[in-house]
Amino acid sequence: MEFIYLFLKQSGDLLNILGMVGIALLTVLIPIAVAIFNNKKDFEVLDRNVILDHVVNARYFLIYLALVYAPILLWAGSPYSLRFLGLVAWGAGIYFIAMVRWTGFLGLVSVRNFG
Numbered sequence: 001m002e003f004i005y006l007f008l009k010q011s012g013d014l015l016n017i018l019g020m021v022g023i024a025l026l027t028v029l030i031p032i033a034v035a036i037f038n039n040k041k042d043f044e045v046l047d048r049n050v051i052l053d054h055v056v057n058a059r060y061f062l063i064y065l066a067l068v069y070a071p072i073l074l075w076a077g078s079p080y081s082l083r084f085l086g087l088v089a090w091g092a093g094i095y096f097i098a099m100v101r102w103t104g105f106l107g108l109v110s111v112r113n114f115g
Helices: 002-009 012-028 030-037 044-055 058-073 080-114
Strands: none
Touching: 012 030, 012 058, 012 080, 058 080
């Protein structure tokens, strides 16, 4: 329990690490954005809608971003108990963004194998 208290007490390096992990996952999503807005094809609108609805889960993506970055923004003024909840929220946001990327990868593999 003491370890968790000391871990939550620090702020400098931990905040940098949490922010960089979020940024790293977001930069991995750049190829999906390129695929959405790239070449003009016959079914461009349908492709974009399928990617946004089923691969990226665009409805919830802003919520995922809020789960990742709200705890970082509110870290300095939060008591240690809320910092722990912030870490849990951050972890959930990272998980959801990673699952968006994993779903995109599986969609690419299935199109390549069966397309």
